[in-house]
Amino acid sequence: MNQEEMMHDLHKRTMALELGGGIEKQKKQQSLGKNLARRRIELLLDEGSFMEHQRFATGPDKQPGDGVITGFGTIEKRIVCIYAQDFTVGGGALGKVHAKKICAIMDLAFEIGAPIIGLIDSGGARIQEGIDALNGYGEIFKRNVRYSGVVPQLSVMLGPCAGGAVYSPALTDAVFMVANMSQLFITGPKVLKMACGEEATVEQLGGYQLHSTKSGVVQFVADSEIKVFEQVTDFLSYLPDKQEKKACTIEKPTLTGFRLPENDKEVYDVKKIIESIADNGKMLEVSKTFARNLVTGFIRLNGMSVGVVANNPAHLAGCIDIDASDKCARFVRYCDCYEIPLLMLEDVSGFIPGMEQESRGLIRHGAKIIYAFAEATVPKITLILRKAYGGAYVALNSKALGADFVFAWPTAEISVMGPHGAAVIVNQNSSPEETESFIDHYKRHHVSPFNATEKGLVDDIFNPIDTRKKLIMSFSLLNCKQTETKRKKRHGNIPL
Numbered sequence: 001m002n003q004e005e006m007m008h009d010l011h012k013r014t015m016a017l018e019l020g021g022g023i024e025k026q027k028k029q030q031s032l033g034k035n036l037a038r039r040r041i042e043l044l045l046d047e048g049s050f051m052e053h054q055r056f057a058t059g060p061d062k063q064p065g066d067g068v069i070t071g072f073g074t075i076e077k078r079i080v081c082i083y084a085q086d087f088t089v090g091g092g093a094l095g096k097v098h099a100k101k102i103c104a105i106m107d108l109a110f111e112i113g114a115p116i117i118g119l120i121d122s123g124g125a126r127i128q129e130g131i132d133a134l135n136g137y138g139e140i141f142k143r144n145v146r147y148s149g150v151v152p153q154l155s156v157m158l159g160p161c162a163g164g165a166v167y168s169p170a171l172t173d174a175v176f177m178v179a180n181m182s183q184l185f186i187t188g189p190k191v192l193k194m195a196c197g198e199e200a201t202v203e204q205l206g207g208y209q210l211h212s213t214k215s216g217v218v219q220f221v222a223d224s225e226i227k228v229f230e231q232v233t234d235f236l237s238y239l240p241d242k243q244e245k246k247a248c249t250i251e252k253p254t255l256t257g258f259r260l261p262e263n264d265k266e267v268y269d270v271k272k273i274i275e276s277i278a279d280n281g282k283m284l285e286v287s288k289t290f291a292r293n294l295v296t297g298f299i300r301l302n303g304m305s306v307g308v309v310a311n312n313p314a315h316l317a318g319c320i321d322i323d324a325s326d327k328c329a330r331f332v333r334y335c336d337c338y339e340i341p342l343l344m345l346e347d348v349s350g351f352i353p354g355m356e357q358e359s360r361g362l363i364r365h366g367a368k369i370i371y372a373f374a375e376a377t378v379p380k381i382t383l384i385l386r387k388a389y390g391g392a393y394v395a396l397n398s399k400a401l402g403a404d405f406v407f408a409w410p411t412a413e414i415s416v417m418g419p420h421g422a423a424v425i426v427n428q429n430s431s432p433e434e435t436e437s438f439i440d441h442y443k444r445h446h447v448s449p450f451n452a453t454e455k456g457l458v459d460d461i462f463n464p465i466d467t468r469k470k471l472i473m474s475f476s477l478l479n480c481k482q483t484e485t486k487r488k489k490r491h492g493n494i495p496l
Helices: 003-019 023-031 037-044 096-112 131-146 163-171 189-196 202-206 208-213 225-237 270-277 322-337 355-359 362-375 390-395 419-426 432-447 449-454 464-478
Strands: 051-053 068-075 078-085 116-120 153-157 160-162 174-178 183-185 220-222 284-286 294-301 304-311 342-348 380-389 405-408 413-415
Touching: 037 068, 037 078, 037 116, 037 225, 051 096, 068 096, 068 225, 078 096, 096 116, 096 131, 116 163, 131 163, 153 163, 153 225, 160 163, 160 202, 163 183, 174 208, 174 225, 183 202, 189 202, 202 208, 220 225, 270 294, 270 304, 270 342, 270 464, 294 322, 294 464, 304 322, 304 464, 322 342, 322 362, 342 390, 355 362, 362 390, 380 390, 380 464, 405 449, 405 464, 413 432, 413 449
Parallel strands: 078 116, 116 153, 153 174, 160 183, 174 220, 304 342, 342 380, 380 405, 380 413
Antiparallel strands: 051 068, 068 078, 284 294, 294 304
16 A cells, blocks of 8 residues: 555545544434534634544444544643544444543543543443443543542533443533433433333433432533533633642732621522622632522632632521532532632521431531531631521631631621520520510620630621722732642542
8 A cells, every 4th residue: 555545545534533423313413403523522622722532443343433532622722631422423322442532531631630521422331342331431430530639520411321321420520411402310211111110201310400400410501512611611711720820929909899688687699799709790600500508609809710608598598408518518629629719608597407407417418518628728718797606607617627717797696596596595484675685695795706806716807898808818818828738639529
């Protein structure tokens, strides 16, 4: 074979890869409103930056690319490793070589310290390859765990994901879904009906509404592929690049402010406070529709990425339940994995009481919050906005758990419990007049934030209008923070 023939052979093989499962299958994919795998990579990465990896690798049945495209490129000039399953090739089903290609690009991501992004669109394990396909999933899971907390791992659901395949996305740091296009479920509708006699649609079993509001598996939902890629790009922009060096400087910020309702029983949306603090009033909220009594997300303070956790009185009075506990702990550990400073905005009267929460393990789940904040070594600041009562006050990044700074607004109330609750317990047989007198005394001497500052458990109390200025200066200072416990890998980001 001469050089010209060799070049012709290369061109022929390359074109076969471009065609994937063939024109008819590609047309069917597009008719469902789905982009082809290669087009998805083009849409997500910077133009012309993609370099394919092991593109001619294939299994015993010689399917193009064995149903997956792997490689690396850049997103806003940041290097990322990526794989995209091609549903036009055998339904994107995973076989031995398919898995080896994914594992190889994951290994490369680890070696160069780059995020790994999976564009998932697959019918599951390749039945024809039997145990080899199952072993392939095991190899991917192992890498999901080993590289957890070392390199960011993102799963973008762009079609079905069923059976054991769902555990890879569940092990990654963030899961993105396209509404009415992607699903995750362990057991499909047909098998479910056969095994249990239960009937359900794919959306009911594993659609975006279930996973973004009830199960908590999915952190981000978009209504199109283009928008989900924008979310991925935005998300990555908040993650510190390993090549970046922290600046140890203090900038002079602008003033801003937010006034709480005069009535301390009146609800408000804590997101408005977050927006008043953040650069350009922007927050990227994580798990927006799951456990809405707690807000988690990323903001920038004078350009610095900060992870925010905030009680939201607009839902369940901002109290902590099982779902909020898991959401909080998972987010705190994520930020600590990737060295993102943490800001806790606190307004909480406690953990939600009741038989239902207790029987489901509120104590066990609530303990995860304590563990996460106490374990985190990144800069940590708490700002008490209004209520900070009981065990919830301790759990949400108190001084005792290692907060670098604890601040409060003058509206803060810090105590074992609220004045009225204390009156019921301490003054059980008192007259209404005595009870009112007790409540007034309790507010002034036990609940006042100045009581906490005298004991050194709150570092400062300031006017809300100074909040942004104080936080920017404090986080700038903490950029210089050195910790003995800092190591190459803090811990994995276990899906709590």
